[in-house]
Amino acid sequence: MKFVEGKHVVYSFAPDMQAVLTVDDGDIVVFGSNDCFFQQVQSNNDVLDRIDHERLNPATGPVFVKGAKPGDLLKVDIMAIDVLVDQGVTAVVAGEGSVKDEVEHNIVRVIPIVDGAAEYLGLRIPLKPMIGVIGVAPSDADGPCPTNTPYKHGGNMDTHDIRKGSTLYLPVRQEGALFALGDCHAIMGDGEACFTGLEVPAQVTVRLSVVKDTVSNWPILETETETMIIASAPTLEEATQKSVSQAVGALAKVLNCMWEEAYILASLVVDVRISQVVDPLMTVRAVVPKTIATTEQILNALK
Ligand code: CA
Ligand code: ZN
DSSP states (O other): OOOOTTTOSSSSSOOOOOSSSOTTEEEEEEEEOOOOTTTTTSSTOGOOOSSSSGGGSSSEEEOOOOOOOOEEEEEEEEEEEEESSSSSEEETTTTOSTGGGGOOOOOOEOOOOOEEEEEEEEEEEEEOOOEEEEEEEOOOTTTOOOOEEEEETTEEEEOTTTTTTTTEEEOOOSTEEEEEEEESSOOOOOTTTTTTOOOEEEEEEEEEEEETHHHHSOEEESSSSSSEEEEEEEEEHHHHHHHHHHHHHHHHHHHHHHHHHHHHHHHHHEEEEEEEESSSEEEEEEEEETSSOOOOHHHHHTT
């Protein structure tokens, strides 16, 4: 098992990032991830406009994976997301979030975590830890991508299905993939309505392996029951178009049918879910049930 300490961070997924660790195909790596504020916010009195904004959204890494080449996928098995702190941070900032114009007070709420649940407003809300920022070096044409934005390389996708037990497939665009992650949320709903999840540092354990010669436009996530195409774009409509387009193309190949027939099938069985609406690009996922096509079939359709 190999470790990357949380002090090794990048603030941009750049095509030419310098790796801090090299691992073999199939290695298990533990990442010390920082929260999106780099732990600068510790109490309700910590005012967001007084923290160092150069240190927002750090991603731990990057890690060079031997054998990963442009045109492959990096397979990331998420084995554990251990939240080792006893509080998380949330915030409301005027001009940010899905209801940005109604915010009158910029507030921070540090929320205690007790026995696996967040205690807030008299409620106990069970933790469902997830990874907000996770990605690889983008293509020369797409990069550099600041860590606050999602795109084809992954990045700030803020998708709560990126959790323990899920497997993320990221399009490799540079030699070694150059993988990094950060910005874990102990809890977050679809949309990330107010602009933050329950922001926490965490210890994240993943297995990194290479799927050869499989080209995807967008990250693909496998959960126990579903396969998701995660796309990001300036509007929800465009993000929907991109994720559904890739899903329909894959279904047409898997089922060996007309594109239009696959489009009809998508209308019947594919869910379009909002991941987040608060980052520089909007993120949507097209969700294909495994009862219709397995993740392996969808990946094989990309070969
Ligand atoms: Ca985020
Ligand atoms: Zn976050």
